[in-house]
Amino acid sequence: MFITFEGPEGAGKSTVLLSIADRLRASGRDVVTTREPGAGELGKSIRQILLHGDDLDPKSELLLFLADRANHVSNIVRPALARGAIVLCDRYADSTLVYQAYARGLDEAFARAGNAFATGGLVPDLTLLVDLDPRIGLTRLQSKDRLDAQSIDFHERVRDGFLREAASDAKRWRVVDGSQTADLVLEACWQFIEPLVR
8 A cells, every 4th residue: 555645844744644654553454654855765865955055957857856856755655565565645746747847848748748758657556745825834843944935926836736746646646734733633634544444
C-alpha cells in the first residue's frame, strides 16, 4: 500500500503522516515513512541544494527533483512495497507537477513524462491532499526554506494546482480541510485510510 500526503506549505501533512504511521504501527503493521526530497543519502544532498541552496534555474530545479525521485523510488519505496510494507510518503510526483509546472510555468507534459520516467510508472494507491489557504499556512511555519519564501502568488498557484489535480482524479485523491484542528485533520485522513488497510 502506497499512500502519499500532499498540500501547500504549513497545511499539516507532515504531522498527520507521522500520527497515521504511529496508529498503523500500533496495530502491528510494517510502516515506512519517507519524504521527497531528501530520502536516503543522495536525497539528503539533493534536498540541501533544492531547499537551502542558492537560487536555481527552474529547469535545474525540476531535474533535481526528478533525480531525487528516481533514486527514492528505486532504493526505498519499491523495496518496502515488495516486502509488503505500507509506505507513507510526504510529497511525491504530484508536488513536482504542481510546483514546477503549475506554479513555475514549466512544460506540464514534460513534467508528467519526467515523473513517469523517474517513478517507473509507480502511482500511489491513495493521495491525501491537506488543503489550506496559503496565507494561513505560511504563518504556521517557524522557518522558511527557498520554496517557502516564494511570493504569495506562487503559493496560490500551488494550491490551485493541487485542487485541480485532485478534481481530475477523484478515484485516487481525497481532500481534507487543513484549517481544522490537528485532531480533526488526523481523523479525516484516517477515515480514508482505514478501509484500505483492514
